[in-house]
Amino acid sequence: MSDQPIRFPDLSARPHELAVERVMSASPGLLYAALTQGFDIWFAAPGSVLMKPAVNEPFFFETEHAGIRYPHYGRFLRLEPERIVQLTWVTGADGTEGAETVVTMELVNQPRGIRLRLRHEGFPTEEARDRHLAAWPLVLEQLDHRTSADN
Template sequence: MANPVTIPDLSSRPHELQVERLMKASPAVLFSAWTRQIDRWFAAPGTVIMQGEVDTAFFFETVFRSSPDSAAQRHPHYGRFLRLEPDRLVQLTWLTGAGGTQGAETVVTVELEPHDSGARLRLTHAGFPDEASRNGHLEAWPFVLEQLDQQMAEG
């Protein structure tokens, strides 16, 4: 019998957020985007190490430029998959450095349900070490989900 997946204890870090978006892509396409195609919509191409299976670790980088002539800033992301329900749910830990989760192992839960020809996506991100970290992600996630919607709806 396999060992149960260890869920992070978030009791000392109660800051969390939730965002929802109606997506053009289907739940199946979005599930694949989070588990096998993160470099298509979020991660820098060539940086992804990901199996998309419960209790496996992943790594990827995002690259951001604050202006066209500024130096690229890389942002490593680490985590592991906690729960996967095909086309319905992705739950993973999410760990980034300064300007992100401040090194705290947070938990992202993505719930997918069919809606018209697409999906309703509800993202909950929990376990932030402080309000500033939570607020930064509360601003960022809607833009990230918009990018997901645009890239994955194109087929």
């Protein structure tokens, strides 16, 4: 699929976005692998991930909370090993409300670890954005915990 041009979602009618950051303990290589092929290590339900780390490749995984399954769909837009992962992110009514949003995760070296800068844009409503603004710090904390050398 990489021969095809990348079709970036039109976010012009969906202006709501968020940004969060966290200093991570793991190496850029380990974080990059977790963000492109190891979602079931830190986020997705085990056995639910269909993901190939290649630009324009679609992916699928589920999360589970209180016995309810939440499907997530997307495709990779940009991959720069150990630096940038950009993907589309589509979930249902309790997530992106079916809108194709864009998540960009940048890994920046700094003296005390790797700063993960996450930008999530294209939410159709403030409520959808606010749900993700509350969730992303917890998700990044889980990523950090599951990829840290202490674990």
